[in-house]
Amino acid sequence: xxxxxxxxxxxxxxxxxxxxxxxxxxxxxxxxxxxxxxxxxxxxxxxxxxxxxxxxxxxxxxxxxxxxxxxxxxxxxxxxxxxxxxxxxxxxxxxxxxxxxxxxxxxxxxxxxxxxxxxxxxxxxxxxxxxxxxxxxxxxxxxxxxxxxxxxxxxxxxxxxxxxxxxxxxxxxxxxxxxxxxxxxxxxxxxxxxxxxxxxxxxxxxxxxxxxxxxxxxxxxx
Amino acid sequence: xxxxxxxxxxxxxxxxxxxxxxxxxxxxxxxxxxxxxxxxxxxxxxxxxxxxxxxxxxxxxxxxxxxxxxxxxxxxxxxxxxxxxxxxxxxxxxxxxxxxxxxxxxxxxxxxxxxxxxxxxxxxxxxxxxxxxxxxxxxxxxxxxxxxxxxxxxxxxxxxxxxxxxxxxxxxxxxxxxxxxxxxxxxxxxxxxxxxxxxxxxxxxxxxxxxxxxxxxxxxxxxxxxxxxxxxxxxxxxxxxxxxxxxxxxxxxxxxxxxxxxxxxxxxxxxxxxxxxxxxxxxxxxxxxxxxxxxxxxxxxxxxxxxxxxxxxxxxxxxxxxxxxxxxxxxxxxxxxxxxxxxxxxxxxxxxxxxxxxxxxxxxxxxxxxxxxxxxxxxxxxxxxxxxxxxxxxxxxxxxxxxxxxxxxxxxxxxxxxxxxxxxxxxxxxxxxxxxxxxxxxxxxxxxxxxxxxxxxxxxxxx
Numbered sequence: 001x002x003x004x005x006x007x008x009x010x011x012x013x014x015x016x017x018x019x020x021x022x023x024x025x026x027x028x029x030x031x032x033x034x035x036x037x038x039x040x041x042x043x044x045x046x047x048x049x050x051x052x053x054x055x056x057x058x059x060x061x062x063x064x065x066x067x068x069x070x071x072x073x074x075x076x077x078x079x080x081x082x083x084x085x086x087x088x089x090x091x092x093x094x095x096x097x098x099x100x101x102x103x104x105x106x107x108x109x110x111x112x113x114x115x116x117x118x119x120x121x122x123x124x125x126x127x128x129x130x131x132x133x134x135x136x137x138x139x140x141x142x143x144x145x146x147x148x149x150x151x152x153x154x155x156x157x158x159x160x161x162x163x164x165x166x167x168x169x170x171x172x173x174x175x176x177x178x179x180x181x182x183x184x185x186x187x188x189x190x191x192x193x194x195x196x197x198x199x200x201x202x203x204x205x206x207x208x209x210x211x212x213x214x215x216x217x218x219x220x221x222x
Numbered sequence: 223x224x225x226x227x228x229x230x231x232x233x234x235x236x237x238x239x240x241x242x243x244x245x246x247x248x249x250x251x252x253x254x255x256x257x258x259x260x261x262x263x264x265x266x267x268x269x270x271x272x273x274x275x276x277x278x279x280x281x282x283x284x285x286x287x288x289x290x291x292x293x294x295x296x297x298x299x300x301x302x303x304x305x306x307x308x309x310x311x312x313x314x315x316x317x318x319x320x321x322x323x324x325x326x327x328x329x330x331x332x333x334x335x336x337x338x339x340x341x342x343x344x345x346x347x348x349x350x351x352x353x354x355x356x357x358x359x360x361x362x363x364x365x366x367x368x369x370x371x372x373x374x375x376x377x378x379x380x381x382x383x384x385x386x387x388x389x390x391x392x393x394x395x396x397x398x399x400x401x402x403x404x405x406x407x408x409x410x411x412x413x414x415x416x417x418x419x420x421x422x423x424x425x426x427x428x429x430x431x432x433x434x435x436x437x438x439x440x441x442x443x444x445x446x447x448x449x450x451x452x453x454x455x456x457x458x459x460x461x462x463x464x465x466x467x468x469x470x471x472x473x474x475x476x477x478x479x480x481x482x483x484x485x486x487x488x489x490x491x492x493x494x495x496x497x498x499x500x501x502x503x504x505x506x507x508x509x510x511x512x513x514x515x516x517x518x519x520x521x522x523x524x525x526x527x528x529x530x531x532x533x534x535x536x537x538x539x540x541x542x543x544x545x546x547x548x549x550x551x552x553x554x555x556x557x558x559x560x561x562x563x564x565x566x567x568x569x570x571x572x573x574x575x576x577x578x579x580x581x582x583x584x585x586x587x588x589x590x591x592x593x594x595x596x597x598x599x600x601x602x603x604x605x606x607x608x609x610x611x612x613x614x615x616x617x618x619x620x621x622x623x624x625x626x627x628x629x630x631x632x633x634x635x636x637x638x639x640x641x642x643x644x645x646x647x648x649x650x651x652x653x654x655x656x657x658x659x660x661x662x663x664x665x666x667x668x669x670x671x672x673x674x675x676x677x678x679x680x681x682x683x684x685x
Contacts, residue, residue: 119487121445143490145449151682152494 001027005196005221008062014221017062017098021217025202028186030114031179032214034104044087045080047102054078054105056215059090060098076105106215110165110172110207114183114214116146116191116200124191126184130162131204138162146188153181166207173210180212198222224417224425226312227347228356228407230288231259233363234280234311236302237293237318238263240271245365246293249317249353250274252368253291256360262287279305286310291353291363296320299349300334307342313417314339316349317365322413323350323476332415339416351412352391357405358431364410366391378404380510381432383422385411385440385464386477393438393503400504401655403511406431418443420451427455436510438503440464440474445488449495453684458513460498460674462506463488496681498674505670512660512671518633519679525605526552527672528598529575530591532582532612536641536665537575540608543669549676551575552604561597565590587617595625599632606635606676608668613642613650622657629659635675637661637668 004020016024019037026032036047037060048055059072067073071093074086083102090100111132119125122145129141142159144152157166157180166175187200199220205212233253239246250263254272261274262283268276277283280290280302287309292302296318306314321332332349339346347353353364358377370391376398382405384393394408406429409422419439426432435457442448452459465474466485492499500506527549531537541551554574562572565581572581576598581590591611598604609625611617622638629636638654638661640647647663654661662668 119445119484121442121484122449122487122491123446125487125490141486143487144494145446145487145491155493 002194005194009196009221011062013062015062016219016221017060017064018058018067018217019060019098019101020062021200021219022214024190024197024219025187025200025214025217028183028190030183030186030202030205030214030217031211032217033106033208036102037099038087038102039099041084041087044100044102045083048077048083049080051102051104055083056101056103056105057083057086057090058101058103059094060101061094061096062098063096064094103215106206106208106213108172108206108208108213110169110175111204112207112212113141114187114200114202114205116187116197118191118198119145124188126156126188126191128156128184129160130165135203144184144188146191148185148188150181150185153184156184157181172207175207175212176210183212183214196222224313224345224421226288227315227345227354227417228361228425229359230313232262232285232287232289233257233259234262234264234277234283234287234290234306234309235293236264236280236290238265238268238271238276240268245317247271248368249291249293249363249365252362252364252366252371255368255372256362259288260285280309280311281305283309288312289363290314292316292349293318293365296324296328296331296349299331300338303335303338303342303344303346307338307344311344313345313347315347315351315353315363316412317351317353319350321349322415332413336415346416348410348412348417349415352410354407354409355394355405356407364391370395374398376402376404377406378514379406379431379433380404380514381406381422381426381429381435382408382510383411383419383426383435383437383439384409385414385419385438393507396503397507397511400507401511401651401661402658403507403514406433414443420444420447423448423451423459427451427457432457433516434458434460434510434513436460436462436506438462438464438506440477442488445491449491449497452492452495452497456681458498458509458674458678459496460500460506460509460513461492462500462503463492496678498677500670500674505667508660508662508667508671509674512637512675513678515658515660517629517635517658517675519606519635519675520633521605521676521679525603526550527606527608528552528554528601528604529608529610530594530598531575531577531610532579532587533610533641534575534577534579536610536639537577540610540639540665540669541575543666547669547673549669549673552601554598555601555603558597558601562594565593587614588621591621595628599628599634604634606672607637608639608672609636610639610641611650611654613640613644613646615646615649617650617653619653619656622654622659626658635672637672639663639665639668 034051038044057074113131115127124146201218202214237246238250263271263276266278321328465471651661
């Protein structure tokens with residue numbers, strides 16, 4: 001953990017790569033989707049076959065904070081053949097990649113966000129809210145100053161206007177609130193523990209079954 | 223800490239005046255009214271003010287001085303700080319403006335004064351503020367008009383920290399006359415270049431004379447410290463935050479040079495720290511006054527509020543307002559309703575909210591109020607009561623005194639709403655407040671006070 005951040009700072013990175021960001025938030029207790037960083041076409045196919053189709057593939061580099069905009073994300077890949085083709089496409093687009101991330105495609109129709117920011121008056125603060133396509137329009141978010149108690153985290157979860165989405169919803173089970181609370185507490189603790197972290201953006205956090213799973217993460221350094 | 227502000231042995235008033243139209247006159251007039259220590263007016267133009275010898279400058283004052291009040295143009299401050307240092311001054315209250323809130327030149331002056339004060343170990347209060355008032359000692363170290371406060375200032379247990387000049391004066395006068403509320407210390411902190419809300423909050427948390435702390439703030443100097451102080455105390459802390467909106471934040475900046483922070487985070491932090499947030503000055507006063515009555519309260523999630531009314535409509539509106547802010551209506555037990563039922567005609571069974579009008583018509587208010595209040599207090603599902611009374615001169619002080627005895631006995635607070643003819647209603651509100659019960663003519667004020675109390679009494683102990 002400390003090493004990831006130190007190495008990144010030593011290299012002059014302003015952010016961690018998605019792969020590094022995932023390791024950091026996972027260490028804090030956030031569920032992340034299965035993912036493997038691969039260097040060759042063969043590794044990519046093996047990784048995809050091990051975790052099972054469909055998969056998502058992303059070009060991975062600390063310089064790629066906005067992967068979708070630059071065409072570095074491919075969703076819903078269903079065969080070994082496609083994995084090999086996408087691998088070539090992604091690596092052909094940029095030569096400074098740390099590798100290609102092969103991730104298990106997580107399905108769920110409920111998306112949330114978790115964030116960490118530093119407020120000039122209150123220090124590290126955790127944000128939780130509705131994710132997905134309505135994030136901007138509804139601005140349904142809530143904050144707490146870190147560190148969070150379990151009660152703080154549970155209160156946050158109950159504070160958003162769309163909290164009904166966290167209950168049993170259209171055939172999907174209620175969200176594991178304990179797991180969600182742990183994620184919120186963990187992200188807050190990262191802010192308290194590591195001064196070098198300026199921001200964390202976990203978006204989206206998809207509810208898969210009853211588990212909140214981070215499928216993308218960005219850690220911004222100071 | 224800070225005792226040299228609140229309990230100095232000697233005070234110099236720089237800019238004292240003999241001219242009744244000037245603030246410098248009212249400062250000295252106010253100080254002589256209650257302060258028992260040595261008082262030194264300072265002004266080159268006079269040899270005497272209010273029969274006290276007046277000195278041309280700080281250096282001419284014989285002996286040391288604890289506290290100086292500064293009320294001359296801003297440019298003299300850096301130099302005056304150095305002069306004060308030579309006389310052993312420990313604190314200076316700067317009540318004049320023309321500093322950070324007044325552009326680049328003012329900012330330079332404030333910065334230089336601060337540097338000089340830091341070197342001398344002098345604490346600066348203000349600038350651009352109205353000083354403070356100690357209600358119990360009648361220390362009025364402020365330019366507030368000397369005629370407006372003597373008959374209304376009442377000592378008590380409410381401490382106020384206000385980041386505004388006029389607001390603390392007007393608001394104080396309003397607060398003192400609104401019901402029965404006494405103040406321990408009312409502090410106007412202005413630009414808070416040195417002494418800030420955290421210093422005063424910490425002082426008031428330890429102050430034996432202060433039981434309730436109410437703040438109007440336009441910025442927080444160190445939000446983390448503020449909430450960690452708040453978290454650790456059992457004293458209720460009520461905050462009205464100015465500059466919540468984009469335009470409000472702009473107004474705050476020109477008012478006290480405050481940079482309002484990210485409000486949604488402040489809002490969350492207050493909630494986390496068990497601070498009661500309010501949204502206008504009347505609500506701040508209502509809340510402070512209600513807490514100062516020290517009604518015992520043990521709210522529990524499974525319990526709720528009982529409503530006793532003389533009007534079905536008023537009962538309905540109260541339930542709606544309670545629902546808006548998440549206050550629960552108590553589920554009265556069958557025994558409670560059965561106990562009240564004999565007051566009602568057979569064709570009309572009592573229900574909750576308890577609309578007592580039919581019973582009052584038959585049996586008179588005394589019997590009906592007494593019997594139903596007693597029954598509701600005894601009900602284990604009830605943790606608090608909103609009591610509606612119509613305005614009649616027939617209700618006496620004894621009635622509310624007895625009601626307050628029940629509040630104490632059962633540890634269930636009562637908030638009173640009074641409606642009817644204005645003169646009778648004001649009379650009733652007065653006797654209810656005298657008895658120790660918060661009373662209002664507006665239903666939403668009853669509900670928000672109860673909501674604030676419920677929040678405070680369920681505050682989690684600090685980690």
